[in-house]
Amino acid sequence: MHPVFQPRSAYAPRAGYCLLPLRLGHLDGNTYIVTNDVGEYVRLERDELVAFVERRLAKDTNAYRTLKSRHFLYEDDSSVAFDLLALKYRSRVDRIAEFTGLHIFVVTLRCDHSCQYCQVSRQSEDVTQYDMTEAHADKALDLVFRSPSERIKIEFQGGEPLLNFPLVCRIVERAQELNQRHRRDLQFVITSNLSRLSDDVLSFCHEHGVYLSTSLDGPADLHDSQRPTRGGGSYQKTIDGIHRAREVLGPDRVSALMTTTPRSLHRVHEIIDEYVRLGFHGIFLRSLSPYGFATRSLVKRYGVEDWLDFYKRGLSHILRINAGGYLLREDYTTILLQKIFSPLGSAYVDLQSPAGIGIGALVYNYDGAVYASDEGRMLAEMGDQTFRLGHVDQEDYEALMTSEALLSSLSDTMLEGSPMCADCPFLPYCGADPVFHRATQGDAVGHKAFSSFCAKQMGVLRHLIGLLETDAEARDILLRWV
Amino acid sequence: MKTTRADTGAPFAFRDGRIAFTVDLRAYRLAAVQKAAYRMAAKCTAVIGQIDDHSLDVTLAFPPATGEQAALEVARVFFQELLDQELREKVGEETVSLRTLILAHAFSRARIPPRG
Numbered sequence: 219m220h221p222v223f224q225p226r227s228a229y230a231p232r233a234g235y236c237l238l239p240l241r242l243g244h245l246d247g248n249t250y251i252v253t254n255d256v257g258e259y260v261r262l263e264r265d266e267l268v269a270f271v272e273r274r275l276a277k278d279t280n281a282y283r284t285l286k287s288r289h290f291l292y293e294d295d296s297s298v299a300f301d302l303l304a305l306k307y308r309s310r311v312d313r314i315a316e317f318t319g320l321h322i323f324v325v326t327l328r329c330d331h332s333c334q335y336c337q338v339s340r341q342s343e344d345v346t347q348y349d350m351t352e353a354h355a356d357k358a359l360d361l362v363f364r365s366p367s368e369r370i371k372i373e374f375q376g377g378e379p380l381l382n383f384p385l386v387c388r389i390v391e392r393a394q395e396l397n398q399r400h401r402r403d404l405q406f407v408i409t410s411n412l413s414r415l416s417d418d419v420l421s422f423c424h425e426h427g428v429y430l431s432t433s434l435d436g437p438a439d440l441h442d443s444q445r446p447t448r449g450g451g452s453y454q455k456t457i458d459g460i461h462r463a464r465e466v467l468g469p470d471r472v473s474a475l476m477t478t479t480p481r482s483l484h485r486v487h488e489i490i491d492e493y494v495r496l497g498f499h500g501i502f503l504r505s506l507s508p509y510g511f512a513t514r515s516l517v518k519r520y521g522v523e524d525w526l527d528f529y530k531r532g533l534s535h536i537l538r539i540n541a542g543g544y545l546l547r548e549d550y551t552t553i554l555l556q557k558i559f560s561p562l563g564s565a566y567v568d569l570q571s572p573a574g575i576g577i578g579a580l581v582y583n584y585d586g587a588v589y590a591s592d593e594g595r596m597l598a599e600m601g602d603q604t605f606r607l608g609h610v611d612q613e614d615y616e617a618l619m620t621s622e623a624l625l626s627s628l629s630d631t632m633l634e635g636s637p638m639c640a641d642c643p644f645l646p647y648c649g650a651d652p653v654f655h656r657a658t659q660g661d662a663v664g665h666k667a668f669s670s671f672c673a674k675q676m677g678v679l680r681h682l683i684g685l686l687e688t689d690a691e692a693r694d695i696l697l698r699w700v
Numbered sequence: 701m702k703t704t705r706a707d708t709g710a711p712f713a714f715r716d717g718r719i720a721f722t723v724d725l726r727a728y729r730l731a732a733v734q735k736a737a738y739r740m741a742a743k744c745t746a747v748i749g750q751i752d753d754h755s756l757d758v759t760l761a762f763p764p765a766t767g768e769q770a771a772l773e774v775a776r777v778f779f780q781e782l783l784d785q786e787l788r789e790k791v792g793e794e795t796v797s798l799r800t801l802i803l804a805h806a807f808s809r810a811r812i813p814p815r816g
Contacts, residue, residue: 237791239799244784255799304791306806311806637738639709664773667741 235273235291236297242267243643245680256306257558258288259647261687270684299543310563319367320567320579322592323358324375325350325388326382327584331411331447335435335477335516336508349382350584354390357610358582363396364615365580368402375592377584380414390426407431412459413447416521417623421467430463432456434496436482436489444479460496474498478505478528480519486532494539494546502549505674508657509596522670526677533681540695552699554682559700567591569649573634575605576624586610593653604656613642627652631663638666644679712775714768719775723756723782732785733758739781743774 229431242252250267260615262270263279269275270291275282285291292299293321293491300587313653327341327348341348362370372393374386390406397404406428415430423430434456435441441453463472473495476489486503505525506516532548539546556564567574575590582588586609589595594605605616618624631650633639639648655664666672685692712719733756737746743789744766754814760778763773 236798237794239795239802240791242784242791243785244780255802268787271790275709300805303802307802308806637735639786641735641792665741666741 235275235277235286237271237273237295238290238292238303241641241643241645243641251683252290253643253646254283254303256289256303256310256561257563258290258350259558259643259683260284260288260290261683286385287688289478290677300498306561309561313429313562313565314570314572314577316367316369318365318576319369319565320371321358321362321365322373322375322579322581323350324377324581324584324595325355325379327374327377327387328381329378329411330381330413331378331445331452333445335444335479336510342382347619348377348584350385350582351532351586352385352388353585354582354610355385356392357586358588359381359389359392359396361580361582361588361610361615362393363400363402363530367402369405371405371407373407373409375409376380378411378414379408380410380419383414383419387422390422392426394426406431410459411445411447411456412463413452413454413455415459421462423471424466430472432474432491433477434460435476435479436485436492440481440485443481444477444679451507458498459526469497472501475502475504478503478520478525479516483520483524483528483537486528487535490532490535490539490546494544498548499545500535500552503529504550507593507596509593511601522673522677523611526676526681529678530681531644533685539690540560540698541691547581547699550678551682551696554647554679555700558682559697566649568651569647571631571645571648571650572628573631573650573652574625575652576607576619576700577628580607580618582610588613588618591653593657597653597657602656604662605653616685627662631655636663636666638672644676646687647679648675679691712772714771717764717766717771718759719762719763719771720759721755721775723758724754724758726754728782728786730756732782732789735785735788736778736781739780739785740774740799744771744778755784778781 238254240252240254241249245251245261246652248264250262251259252262252267260281261264266275266279266281270285272282273283282291286293289299289303294323298366303569328343328345329341330343362372362670372389374389376382379386387451393404406426407430408423408428409431412432414428422428432446435444438453441456442450445452460472460474474493476493476603483678490501496660506520510649533551536546536548553564553566553569556562557569567578575594579591580588581590581595583595587598588607588610589598590607591603596602598606605623607613607621607623613621633645633648633650634651639650642648651671652662656662658670659665659668664671682696687693688697707713712721715750730751733748737748737758740746743762747759749759760771760775766774771789
């Protein structure tokens with residue numbers, strides 16, 4: 219039998235096409251973005267968008283081919299797009315079933331620093347009544363292993379956790395003992411200013427595989443002015459701690475975070491260069507959060523636009539550093555890139571829908587109270603107990619995780635059902651933040667037209683999409699961060 | 701869409717801190733108008749009035765310090781947003797059942813994780 223080759227016309231696209239679920243929004247000028255539930259996006263000019271929606275987009279155009287390949291339209295003779303969208307969506311939300319992986323122990327409120335932007339009611343070093351008790355720590359650990367998550371991270375916060383180091387040791391050792399039975403992938407992190415980093419602490423961290431996370435706000439004068447400590451020299455203490463930790467634990471076992479204050483706004487290059495000088499390969503250009511009495515006054519001293527300008531200049535500088543051959547990621551940008559390009563999205567607790575409170579992270583406060591998030595605990599220090607789920611002495615795991623405080627906050631704030639968010643093209647790259655909106659608007663859902671969280675997200679994402687689409691060199695660098 | 705015209709020939713008239721106009725609901729869905737109003741809330745309060753046949757009265761009320769040029773710009777953006785919302789409604793109507801189908805397909809074989 220001779221093979222029969224069909225004419226070219228047999229392989230041409232069918233006459234019609236149908237839309238697949240999408241969201242659309244304005245980017246800039248005459249340019250729009252369409253996205254779908256699995257994070258694919260396409261930039262279109264408005265006339266292309268209107269033609270596409272009205273089903274008269276010509277099939278021989280680049281726009282048509284791109285929309286088809288990224289699952290924004292389907293033709294009558296194929297259902298492959300449905301299968302692929304379903305598969306990708308399931309992959310993207312699969313982590314929700316993992317449940318709570320981050321467990322924060324506030325082992326003390328005592329601290330030896332007086333940071334200007336402190337988000338907790340820190341106490342002086344000699345007031346031990348603000349330390350977690352062993353009994354509460356043990357009960358909290360029992361709750362930790364009730365989570366079905368295969369990956370458990372226990373994070374120690376304060377105050378300054380190293381001021382209650384004996385309890386940190388007890389929790390680590392007991393967790394590892396319990397883990398002989400539970401067999402989870404277990405990780406420990408101590409968040410510390412490193413001023414109390416003794417040889418004993420380093421030895422323990424080395425023996426038990428404990429990571430360290432610290433704060434570094436930039437050059438010495440900036441860091442010292444924002445993070446004062448008795449006797450001065452907070453910067454030098456932190457730097458010494460970083461070096462000693464690397465010597466004992468290894469270069470990748472200590473990380474640092476910065477916080478943007480009004481003093482930081484015009485010094486972003488210096489801050490970034492400080493991280494490079496110290497050999498870090500990541501920096502998180504983190505804005506102030508609206509928690510804590512001191513922070514409230516600072517937040518009012520700069521607006522979203524100020525921070526966006528800081529971020530854009532910082533990212534530009536970071537891209538130049540990468541172009542020069544030194545790897546330095548901006549961590550928040552990396553999270554967003556993962557949401558855009560990775561089939562699994564990002565595990566970042568603060569950018570999830572449903573929100574990461576409770577089901578992504580739980581906080582066990584020094585007094586035994588359990589909170590849905592660290593920010594929820596901070597809010598409680600300001601008198602708002604909305605996100606307090608219960609107490610380790612009173613509620614079991616089921617009661618905590620099915621409490622109205624948690625479930626209503628999660629369901630009410632899902633982006634897919636929130637005004638403005640439900641239609642927003644950036645939904646796949648964003649997350650619900652009920653604590654932020656409760657703190658700033660008195661309502662967990664929040665009116666997004668007035669939300670600085672929303673304004674920040676939109677500003678960053680518009681900028682990032684713009685770079686990806688218009689700057690080939692920047693795109694190449696950014697994609698290496700995913 | 702009908703607009704109140706002023707002697708200046710501008711498409712809208714800014715009077716007493718407000719701009720009033722009517723929207724033809726044969727061209728725009730009511731939901732699109734409502735969503736545009738919600739999205740613009742930080743810049744103006746959109747007072748949605750009576751529906752008369754196919755006409756909907758809308759008044760944009762501005763904060764006290766808003767000047768005429770700023771108000772006119774907000775009105776322009778409002779109508780741009782209204783056009784976008786209309787597109788969204790059109791897309792939503794066409795794809796709502798498909799979204800449900802895709803989600804059902806995604807989780808049709810989902811396994812509920814065991815209790816820890």
